[in-house]
Amino acid sequence: EPEVTQTPSHQVTQMGQEVILRCVPISNHLYFYWYRQILGQKVEFLVSFYNNEISEKSEIFDDQFSVERPDGSNFTLKIRSTKLEDSAMYFCASRPSGTITDTQYFGPGTRLTVL
């Protein structure tokens, strides 16, 4: 069964450094998402992406964050200058189309630790 993959599984970085989290969505999916979960807290929406542009973003997704689909298969989340509070599990998800009954399929997550 096709699945969403994410790399790396765990990323450790120093505060102020840039990180890029990578996702490969399911191949025929059109909508892409990033969510994050700070330890002990809820899974929170960051951004959705469709047709090569951001379709919605949360207040968490500030100028330090950016997303890109550079080559038609990867979907990346970049954090320009990481802060301690960016430490979290980051989940990528994809969805086949825009119909109501479509399900979002999630990847295994990347655990980001900012020191």
Add this chain to the structure above:
Amino acid sequence: AQSVTQPDIHITVSEGASLELRCNYSYGATPYLFWYVQSPGQGLQLLLKYFSGDTLVQGIKGFEAEFKRSQSSFNLRKPSVHWSDAAEYFCAVGPRGNTPLVFGKGTRLSVIA
């Protein structure tokens, strides 16, 4: 604004016992409701979803959930828990269209012999 509450942070049940995980939501219109499960090192796997129709929905791995509009609840149940069910369970609500999911904080299920 929509929100999801999972009142139980951690539940421990004996193998073979029944299970009910609680989920309450707040949403102005007809919600679309989901239960996801996350095993250690794994992604969020969809267990079941409710969009409309029969309020008792069946999912994978023997799980079911019942939508009760009057109680704003969507509780997850399983009649007999297996040790492999130990995981984190997330309830989520999704409004129409391409809008993002809103998750609860999750309930961690431990299964003892």
